[in-house]
Amino acid sequence: LEIVDVSDPTNCVPLASVSTPNNFTHNSWPTHDNNYVFTTDEVNGSYLTSYDVSDLNNITELDRVQSNPGSQVIIHNVHLYNDQFAVAAYYKDGVVLFDVSHPDNMIEVGSYDTDPGESGGDYGGTWGVYPYLPSGNILASDMSDAGEIGGKLTIITPTYIAASWLEGIVTDINTGAILYDTYVEILTTPQNDYTDLSGIYKTGAGISGTYSVRFSKVGYETQEIQNVSLSSGLTTVLDVELVPLAIIALTGVVLDSISNSPIANAQVYLHGVSNGLNLTVTTDSSGAFNIPSIYEDAYDVVAGKWGYYEKGISNTSLNSASSPMEIKIAPGYYDDFILDNGWSVSGTTATGMWERGEPIGTFENVTPYNPEFDVASDWGDYCFVTDNGGGSTADHDVDEGMTTVTSPMMDLSAYSNPVVSFYSWFVNGGDASFGTPNDTLKVYLTDGITSINVAKIKYPMSLWVYHEFHIKEFLTPNSTMQIYFEASDLDLSGHWVEAALDVFRVDEEQATGIPSQPLKSNCCIFYPNPFIDEANFQFDFGTGSIKNSRFEIYNTIGQLVESHSIGEGQGKIIWGSLLKPGMYIAKILVDGLVEDVTTLVKIR
Structure with missing residues (x-):
């Protein structure tokens, strides 16, 4: 944002400047007294931002807001109406009204989506508004209608209603100390804020009424105030x-579930269900871990190590009466990337290198490019994804080169017939003037000497897709096996490439048609597995609460295909008779929380 004195058109004099949040300032509008100015950035995930410009030597950002946080939608132009309302052309969200009479606490008070056929980031929908007609009507011009070429004009009669503001200070009840970074939510609305260094929060609602307000901070009990x-x-x-x-x-030990021997260098991950704390510790040479200081709360706990299957415990209460934890994990190979098991990344691409993290979605019109979520059936929210930077579709994709993510070494010499499985995500698109998109995600298997291209993934796109293959069809299993995934963009192709990887595992093949031993979890037995016509889910949850409890079956792209209510603590459910052959994910929810997640197979 540049502020320029243009009183002499022949000698324009720069007075001050400031960088706006997305460094792509497109439009600005000052109040009539020139004390405040409001800016927009024309990029994905941009903000309406307010500044105090009363002292040009000390320009101060006061607030920033988004109409639809997380959607990547772009704000384009803003006009002030009577210095109280910001009327914004918000591309795929349409026309949005904010009450900005409190520039340090801007609140959305109304919206009208002129093009509900489009959503998300990039261009489309409303790109211009005009709120100054004598009638009070707003003119809204759309650059396209439902993504089709050719725009339209919409005339809107607004009702301007002032915001309802909520402000306060959050402190420690014992010491009176101000609490910085407390998250404040007005429930059932998108409005939220964090307390600043003075413990102050400022938020509000666009519609007056009675609300519940939640206050949460790491290390403190979450408080919800009603009415x-x-x-x-x-x-x-x-x-x-x-x-x-x-x-x-908190102390504990991680053991091998078969030999009962301690496992050194295993990782134990804890996620605070209420406090949001995330913590990872590593076991010592005796398999023990010690956390000398942790908040008393309910936690999701996951333990694992490369060469073992993860073990997860959901929503377990940790307090002063808790016994030392004993977690047993079974030998095998599994990784849903909630733990850092040492996959290595290499490549030549300028942008788009693989990285482990919680995916940040990007969109081209309504088409997802970078995934917004990982595979739903695993622990945590992490996966491997190409350059997880968010923003516009072309900002962080794989560009003019290749990037490879490689597993640690696997000793598969004792396996009779190992089967590799994983979920992939792949999208390839872009400017048609550069030709048909022709990039691929390639999967390679190596025994340390020979590398074999076992898969080239092109379709389907914008979906998590399940894959599996038998290692013996390509190489003889040995003690130095690895798998690697290569995403590439041909030089100067002008195409967009995004890829992701999740839920990698190696299993011993089950003999087709011969029921295996029942698969047991903390609470349940699944048998037979694999199965032919139908299968049994036998459960025993003891005397604890089972309200809001269900047995759910998902296919490999995350769609719910079968669901059963659990109405008692013990029993058996017969399921699967109407399902097609394939792999399925079973999820058990007890008292509304995930108790266990298991993979099951129906064969022909």
Whole structure:
């Protein structure tokens, strides 16, 4: 944003400048007194941002807001109406109204989507608004209609309603200390804020009414306050005191489930269900781990090591009365990337190198390019993905080169017939003037001497897709096996390439048609597995709560294909008779929380 004195058109004088959040300032509009200015950035995931420009030597950002956080939608132009309302052309979200009379607490108060056939990032929908007609009507011009060439004009009669503001200070109930970075949510609305260094939060609602407001911070009990009344044009002050969680020491051991021997250098990951804390520790030479200080809370706990299957425990309560944890993991190869098991990354691409993380979605019109989520059936939200930078479709894709992610070494010499399985994501598109997109995701298997291209993945695109192959069809299993995935973009192709990888595993093949030993979890037995016509799910949850409990079956692209309510603590469900042959993911939810996740197979 540049501020220029143009009082003498022959001698324009720069006065001040400031970088806007996305460094792509497209439009700005000042208040009539020139004390405040509002800017837009014309890129995916951009903001309406407010600045105090009353002192050009000290320009200060006051607030930034988005109409639809997480959707990557672009804000284009903004106009001020009576210095109170910002009328924004918000591309695929249409026309959006914000009450900006409190520039440090801007609140969305209304919207009208002129093109509901489009959503997400990139260009489309409303790109211009004009709110100054004598009638009060708003003119909205669309650059396209449902993605088709040729725009349209929409005339909107708005009703301007002032926001309902909510502000306050959050402190520690025992010490009175201000609490920075407390997350404040007005439930059932998209409005939220974090407390600043002074413990102050500022938020509000576009519609007056009675709301529940939730306050959460790592290390403190989450507090939800009911029946908070918010009124149009008024500021409600709500100061809150949070109760700190008790701090405990946690110890435990990770053991081999077959030999019962301790496992050194295993990883133990903990995620606080309420407090949001994420922590990973490593076991010592005796398989033990020690966390001297951790908040008392409920945690999801996952233990694993390369060469073993992960073991997950969902929503377990850790407190001063908790016994030392004992986690047993079975030998094998499995990775859903919630743990860092040492996959290596290499390549020549300028952007788009593989990285492990929680995927950030990118979109071209309504087509996903970078995935928004990992495979739903595994632990955590992580996967391997090519350059997880978000933004526009072309910002962080694989460009003019290749990138490879390679597994650690696998000793498969004792396997009779090992089967590799994984989920892949692949998208290839872009400017048709460069020709038909022709890039691929290639999968290679190596025994340390010979490398074989076992798969070339092109279709289907924009989906998590399950794959499996028998290693013996390509190479003889030995002690130095590895698999690697290569995503590439041909030089100067002008195409967009995104790829992702999740839920990698190696299993011993089951003899087709011969039921295996029942597959057992913490609470349940599944048999037979694999099965031919139908299968049994036998469960025993003891005397605990089983409200909101279900047995759900998903296909390999994450679609729910069968679901059964669990109405008692013990019993058996017969399932699968209507399903086609293939692999399925069984998810058991007890008291609304995931108790276990298991892979099951129906054969012909």
